[in-house]
Amino acid sequence: MTQSKRLVACPTCKNLVEYSLQNAFRPFCSKRCQMIDLGAWANEDYAIPAVAKDDNLPDELTQ
Template identity: 45%
Template sequence: MEPKSDKPRIVPCPSCGGDSVFAPSNRWRPFCSERCREHDLGAWASESFRVQAAPPTEDQDLPH
């Protein structure tokens, strides 16, 4: 087993791409800041981000 490193893990911020500390000390992880976290939440809320899905078929519209 490898010894645990004291060096924090740095990951890219999903919003801006900058460095983000991925550790409990970063309250906005995986984001680098509250601003980036809020920007991402706003994009989901305004439906800028969408999950692709096939349109429902007639069979899926009927109650079971």
């Protein structure tokens, strides 16, 4: 059985790169792009949205 190469766009530079175990930086194309992305997280450029908690409600009602 022949397996086709799965190509994905690098999240940082958008170049196509093979997504495989041989690519140590997957889904990135290089260590540089991987570190740029890590720096963006460390700089808080990315954030996971959170819902503000209403302090007037008991804890069991805020979930």
